[in-house]
Structures are given as structure tokens and as C-alpha cells.
Amino acid sequence: xxxxxxxxxxxxxxxxxxxxxxxxxxxxxxxxxxxxxxxxxxxxxxxxxxxxxxxxxxxxxxxxxxxxxxxxxxxxxxxxxxxxxxxxxxxxxxxxxxxxxxxxxxxxxxxxxxxxxxxxxxxxxxxxxxxxxxxxxxxxxxxxxxxxxxxxxxxxxxxxxxxxxxxxxxxxxxxxxxxxxxxxxxxxxxxxxxxxxxxxxxxxxxxxxxxxxxxxxxxxxxxxxxxxxxxxxxxxxxxxxxxxxxxxxxxxxxxxxxxxxxxxxxxxxxxxxxxxxxxxxxxxxxxxxxxxxxxxxxxxxxxxxxxxxxxxxxxxxxxxxxxxxxxxxxxxxxxxxxxxxxxxxxxxxxxxxxxxxxxxxxxxxxxxxxxxxxxxxxxxxxxxxxxxxxxxxxxxxxxxxxxxxxxxxxxxxxxxxxxxxxxxxxxxxxxxxxxxxxxxxxxxxxxxxxxxxxxxxxxxxxxxxxxxxxxxxxxxxxxxxxxxxxxxxxx
Numbered sequence: 001x002x003x004x005x006x007x008x009x010x011x012x013x014x015x016x017x018x019x020x021x022x023x024x025x026x027x028x029x030x031x032x033x034x035x036x037x038x039x040x041x042x043x044x045x046x047x048x049x050x051x052x053x054x055x056x057x058x059x060x061x062x063x064x065x066x067x068x069x070x071x072x073x074x075x076x077x078x079x080x081x082x083x084x085x086x087x088x089x090x091x092x093x094x095x096x097x098x099x100x101x102x103x104x105x106x107x108x109x110x111x112x113x114x115x116x117x118x119x120x121x122x123x124x125x126x127x128x129x130x131x132x133x134x135x136x137x138x139x140x141x142x143x144x145x146x147x148x149x150x151x152x153x154x155x156x157x158x159x160x161x162x163x164x165x166x167x168x169x170x171x172x173x174x175x176x177x178x179x180x181x182x183x184x185x186x187x188x189x190x191x192x193x194x195x196x197x198x199x200x201x202x203x204x205x206x207x208x209x210x211x212x213x214x215x216x217x218x219x220x221x222x223x224x225x226x227x228x229x230x231x232x233x234x235x236x237x238x239x240x241x242x243x244x245x246x247x248x249x250x251x252x253x254x255x256x257x258x259x260x261x262x263x264x265x266x267x268x269x270x271x272x273x274x275x276x277x278x279x280x281x282x283x284x285x286x287x288x289x290x291x292x293x294x295x296x297x298x299x300x301x302x303x304x305x306x307x308x309x310x311x312x313x314x315x316x317x318x319x320x321x322x323x324x325x326x327x328x329x330x331x332x333x334x335x336x337x338x339x340x341x342x343x344x345x346x347x348x349x350x351x352x353x354x355x356x357x358x359x360x361x362x363x364x365x366x367x368x369x370x371x372x373x374x375x376x377x378x379x380x381x382x383x384x385x386x387x388x389x390x391x392x393x394x395x396x397x398x399x400x401x402x403x404x405x406x407x408x409x410x411x412x413x414x415x416x417x418x419x420x421x422x423x424x425x426x427x428x429x430x431x432x433x434x435x436x437x438x439x440x441x442x443x444x445x446x447x448x449x450x451x452x453x454x455x456x457x458x459x460x461x462x463x464x465x466x467x468x469x470x471x472x473x474x475x476x477x478x479x480x481x482x483x484x485x486x487x488x489x490x491x
Contacts, residue, residue: 001048001364001455002048002291002294003048003049003290003291003294004047004048004049004289004290004291004292004293004294004295004298005047005048005049005050005288005289005290005295006049006288006289006290007049007050007051007054007288009287009288009290010050010054010058010284010285010288011054011057011058011061013284013287013288014058014282014283014284014285015058015059015061015062017282017284018031018062018170018203018282019062021201021203021282022065022169022170022201024201024273025199025200025201025273026199026201027169027193027198027199027200028166028168028169028170028171028193028198028199028200028201029169029170029171029200029201029202029203030171030173030185030186030189030190030200030201030202030203031170031171031172031173031186031202031203031204031205031282032173032182032183032186032202032203032204032205033055033172033173033174033182033205034178034182034204034205034206034207035055035206035207035208036055037055037056037059037097037174038052038053038055038056038100039052039053040052040053040054040055040207042222042226042302043207043208043285045298045301045302045478046218046219046222046223046295046298046299046302047219047285047289047295047298048294048295048298049290050285055205055207056104059106059172060104060105060106062170063104063105063106063107065168065169065170066106066107066168066169066170066171066172067106067107067108067109067166067167067168067170067171067172068101068106068107068108068109068171068172068173068174069109069110069111069112069164069166069171069172069173069174069185070094070097070098070108070110070111070112070174070175070176071111071112071114071173071174071175071180071181071182071185072090072091072094072111072112072113072114072125072175072176072180073090073113073114073115073179073180073181074113074114074115074116074117074119074121074122075115075119076090076091076176076177076179076180077090077091077113077119077121077122077125078119078121078122081177083176083177090176090177090180091125093176093177094111094176097174097176098111098134107168109135109164109166109171110134110135110136110137110164111129111134111135111136111137112136112137112138112139112162112164112181112185113125113126113136113137113138113139114139114180114181114184114185115139115140115141115181116138116139116140116141117140117141122138126138137161137162137163137164138161138162139161139162139181139184139185139188140160140161142157142158142160142184145157145184146184146257146260147260149260149263149264149267152187152264153191153264153267153268157191158187158188158191158192159191159192159195161188161192163189163192164185164189164192166189171189173185173186178230183204183257186202187202187261187264190202190268191268194268194269201273202265202280203280203281203282204254204280204281204282205281205282205283206254206281206283207283207285208220208223208226209223209224209234209249209250209251210249210283210285210286211237211248211249211250211278211281211283211286212248212249212286212287213249213286213289214249215234215235215236215249216333216334217296217299218295218296218297218299218300218303218334219295219296219299220234220249221234221299221303221330221333221334222299222300222302222303222306224326224330225302225303225306225307225326225327225330226302226306228306228310228323228326228327228330229319229323231252232251232252232253233251233252234249234250234251234252235249235250235251235252235255236248236249236250237249237250237255237276237277237278238255239255239258239275239276239277239278240275240276240277240278240279242276243275243276243279244275244276248276248278249278250276250277250278250281254277254280255277257277258276258277261274261277261280262274300334300336300340301340301341301457301478303327303330303331303334303336304331304336304337304338304340304341304344304480305341305478305479305480306327307324307327307328307331307338308338308344308459308480308481308482308483309480310323310324310327311324311482311483312463312481312483314483315463315483315484315485316463341457341459341480342362342368342457343360343361343362343368343457343458343459343480344360344459344480345360346360346362346368346370346459347359347360347370347459347460347461348461350370350372351461351487354372355487356372356373356374356379356487357372357373357378357379357460357461357462357486357487358370358371358372358373358379358460358461359371359372359379359380359382359383359458359459359460359461360383360458360459361383361386361387361456361457361458361477362456362457362458363387363390363391363452363453363456364452364455364456367390369383369386369387369390370383370386371383371384371385371386373423373487374423375422375423376403376406376410376423376424377423377424377429378421378423378424378425378426378464378468379460379461379462380426380458380460380464380468380472381423381424381425381426381428381429381468383458384426384429384430385400385401385429385433385446387449387453387456388400388433388446388447388449388450389442389446391446391449391452391453392442392445392446392448392449393445394442394445394446398442400433400436400440400442400443400446401429401432401433401436401443402436405432405435405436406424406432409424409428409432410422410423410424425465425467425468425471426467426468426471426472427467427468427470427471430447430450430471433446433447434447450475453475453476453477454475454476454477455476455477455478456476456477456478457477457478457479457480458472458477458478458479458480459479459480459481459482460479460480460481460482461481461482461484461487462481462482462484462485462486462487463481463482463483463484463485464479464481
């Protein structure tokens with residue numbers, strides 16, 4: 001795998017920069033943490049060499065000086081809002097995040113329930129957390145937020161919120177997802193701290209867009225593709241241009257809210273410490289790109305993957321056509337098409353020849369392999385076996401799973417479990433190969449190749465089941481699918 005990002009340098013200079021920002025304010029810094037603190041696979045895909053938990057590793061270097069506040073909106077509790085990537089509700093994710101932080105020795109201060117307006121579900125959630133020994137605070141809905149600065153910056157605005165008692169110089173404010181109210185919690189604390197004579201500052205940590213990369217850089221375009229459902233748009237920061245004559249990139253929401261932020265800062269501090277929304281950020285990721293072309297190509301591939309994801313979501317009724325169209329326009333801006341994904345081209349070529357549902361994989365060394373559906377295996381199950389045999393140096397005609405084993409599995413699926421699809425899924429294939437590895441040397445060798453699939457790219461000409469998608473995700477394989485539910489012709 002070609003690396004384009006210096007992770008060690010990032011850990012070093014990012015933590016140093018945050019320390020400098022803390023010192024610039026004196027007593028305390030509230031840092032709004034956008035995006036994922038760990039499991040940031042988008043960043044690791046567009047910046048090869050970036051570790052998915054790099055941001056958490058960076059915070060570990062500051063752990064003696066930091067504590068974490070986890071924010072959740074009462075509205076999200078009431079709606080049982082779900083994290084699509086994990087399939088769990090936001091209220092459950094708060095507990096997951098807390099456990100992850102505590103397991104790594106980080107200090108978790110409390111949970112703040114925002115947008116609180118007397119919701120019974122939020123009150124019940126607070127009692128549940130308090131019964132677990134977790135400190136919980138309420139922050140209320142403020143009429144006219146964020147534009148009614150006079151009300152917000154008063155005892156009837158931020159002053160009505162619970163004051164979160166903290167003790168460390170760095171307070172990281174994070175949440176299960178966007179729209180939770182992280183920024184409002186930070187600003188409320190600044191107001192409360194200022195009333196108590198504490199010098200506290202605010203900074204924002206957002207990985208993307210990368211402020212010191214061009215607007216048209218594929219890394220920044222890939223971020224727009226990743227947030228197409230949120231209507232985020234990368235923009236030149238006009239405030240930064242006016243203040244410094246320097247062209248930098250930010251995104252629409254931060255630019256739109258900056259005049260309000262500036263007014264709040266002036267009310268709290270007497271004068272604003274920042275001249276632009278980019279000034280508020282502390283992200284140093286752009287300084288750690290070691291091979292720009294590697295990151296450009298990785299980002300182009302990410303844009304194509306996002307396009308296929310949106311096509312499948314639209315086919316399932318899970319997104320609007322505008323999301324698909326937006327990513328399509330981003331592909332044109334990046335001067336790429338689906339033909340730039342080699343495994344996609346290979347899968348479609350085999351489909352054209354065989355007329356069966358097919359799949360193709362591009363391995364790390366550039367090798368392309370294909371597979372197609374049969375009465376025994378789905379296309380990705382066949383492909384997975386082909387890839388493992390190739391990596392193990394096993395002849396293609398060698399059967400890793402005897403048909404005598406597949407038959408009873410299919411009978412169980414259809415006859416006893418009342419399934420409609422007798423063909424083996426990818427996880428069932430791996431279980432069967434695992435069983436055979438006790439008896440067969442080839443199966444054992446094939447199983448040993450699984451780690452080599454990390455970073456490989458797969459395209460399927462049909463949408464896969466959730467089971468198959470999760471299997472590829474766990475193996476670290478990048479997957480795309482055509483928005484086709486079924487190709488009728490089967491052997």
C-alpha cells in the first residue's frame with residue numbers, strides 16, 4: 001500500500017499546536033471536536049497512512065490535561081436517532097463513546113443533554129445515566145438561537161443553562177453525530193466561565209475540509225461527497241481573505257455562523273480573539289501530507305465509492321435524487337468517472353460476457369480477479385474464494401469447500417430457516433473454509449491470506465445483503481455495488 005500521509009508527524013505537531021492554543025487563552029480551552037474521534041475510516045481512505053484512531057492517539061498525548069464532555073440532543077433522544085454506520089441509537093452511542101474513552105484512560109467529565117425543553121424521554125435518559133453514576137447537565141433551547149445575540153448572551157440565555165464544572169485546562173466537547181449542539185455547549189461554558197472570572201477560550205477541531213489545501217483538491221472534494229446528505233459546501237473563507245489576504249478553505253456552515261460567533265465573542269471577552277472562522281480551527285492535517293499524488297488518487301477513488309453508495313441508497317429509498325446529483329457533479333469537477341475504478345470495469349465486462357451477477361476485486365498489487373453467481377455461491381462468495389486461492393498460490397480448479405458440505409448448509413438455510421436464497425453468503429463461506437482448515441492444508445493456507453485483503457477494492461453488479469457488506473467492511477475491503485437488486489439469470 002502506498003502511503004501519502006505522515007501519521008507520526010501528525011501526532012507530534014497536532015498535539016503541540018493544541019498546547020499553544022491553550023496557552024494563548026490562559027486558564028482553559030473548550031475544543032469542539034467535529035467528526036469521529038476514532039474509527040475515522042474516511043480520513044484513512046483519503047489520506048493513506050492516517051490511522052483511523054489517530055485523533056484519539058493525539059489526545060492520548062494530552063490526557064493528563066484534558067477531560068471530555070459528551071453532548072446529545074434531547075430531540076435526538078426523543079426521535080431515537082440512529083447512527084447509520086453503527087446501526088445504534090445516539091443515546092446508546094453516548095455510552096459506547098464513554099466506555100471507549102474510559103478504557104483508554106481518558107477522563108470523561110459528564111454528559112450534556114442539549115435542546116432540552118422538558119422532554120420526558122430526555123428526563124428518563126438523565127435518570128438512567130445518573131443511576132449509572134454519570135453526571136448529567138441540561139442545556140436549554142434558546143429562542144432565536146444563534147442570531148438573537150442579546151438574548152443568548154444573557155442570564156436568560158446561556159445563563160439559564162447548567163454550569164458544567166470542569167477542572168482540566170483542555171475540555172474536549174464531542175457527540176455521537178452532527179446537530180447535537182457541541183458549539184452551543186462550548187459558547188455557554190465560555191459565558192459561564194467569564195462570569196466566574198475564568199479565562200476560557202474556544203477552538204474548533206474539524207478534520208475536513210483541509211483549510212490549507214486548494215478548494216478543488218480531491219481530498220476536499222471527497223469531503224463534500226461524504227457529506228452530500230448534509231448539504232455541506234466547501235468555500236473560500238472571505239473573512240480570512242479580508243483579514244490576511246490569504247486564500248484558505250472552510251465550509252458554508254462555519255462561514256455563515258462566524259458573524260454571530262464574532263458578536264458573541266465580543267460580548268463575552270470585550271473583543272473577538274479571531275478574525276475568521278479558519279482562525280478558530282486547530283487542524284494541522286494538511287501539513288502532514290507526504291505524497292500529494294497518492295492522496296489525490298485515493299480521494300478520487302473515495303468520490304467514486306461515495307457515488308455508488310448514494311446510487312444504492314436512492315434505489316432503496318434512503319436518500320433523495322439531489323444527493324446523487326450532487327456527487328455526480330463533484331465527479332465531473334474532479335474529472336473522474338466510474339471507468340476510473342478498475343474493479344468496476346472488470347465486473348461489468350464479465351457481466352456482459354456471462355449475463356450472470358458478477359463481482360471483481362483489485363488486490364493491493366493491482367491484480368484483478370472476478371467471480372460470478374452460481375447455484376451454490378453468490379458472486380462475492382465466489383470472488384472471495386478466488387482471491388484467497390490466488391493469494392495462497394492454490395490452483396483455481398481446487399475446491400476449498402466440497403459440494404457435500406455446501407448441500408447440508410443450503411438445506412438448513414431453506415428448509416429449516418425458511419430462507420429464500422440457498423447460495424452461501426461470504427460469512428458462511430469463511431465459516432466453511434475455517435471448518436475445512438482442520439482437515440485440509442489448502443483451506444488452512446487460504447484462511448491465512450485474509451489479512452492481505454485489507455485495502456482491496458471490490459465491485460458487485462448487484463446490491464449485496466447486509467451480511468456481505470459487513471463482512472467486506474470487517475475485512476477492510478472497499479466495496480461498491482451497482483444499484484441493481486437482482487439479475488435473474490442464474491446457472
